[in-house]
Amino acid sequence: MTKDAAKFLLFMSMTLGSALIGGLVIDQRWARGLELPLGLGWVFLIIVSTGFIIDGKEGAKALLSRTLLMWSLAVIGALLIAWLAIAGAGHSL
Template sequence: MTKDAAQFLIFMAMLLGSAFIGGLAIDQRWARGLEIPIGFGWVFLILVSTGFIIGGKQGAKALLSSTLLMWTLAAIGALLIAWLAIAGAGHSL
């Protein structure tokens, strides 16, 4: 088995395993109201483990930091668009 095939199998096992565990956790009575933190934790786990599978510790850091940067930039862009929409609606009144 090639290195790429082994990495793919590890990735698939991690993805399906974490989805199974996340699904079991979300379905529990104690998880009511904690869906959003559990979801963020699940996404964090997926990003870090995928980065680690691909590039080790450096890959995990790079994938997590670049994802956080892109989400921050997307939130800033959304706030700018909302501000422009609100300002435009004020002119049309």
């Protein structure tokens, strides 16, 4: 088996395994009300695991930092659009 095939199998098993565990955890009674932190932790685990599979510790740090950067830019853009929409609605009154 080539190195790339082994990485792909590891990635697929991590993805399917985390989906199975996430589905089992979110269905439990004790998880009611904890959906947001559990979901964010699950996404964090998938991002870090994927980066680690691709390029070790450096890959995990790079993928996590770039993901956080892109989400920050998306939130800033959404706030700008909301501000422009609210400012435009004020002029039409």
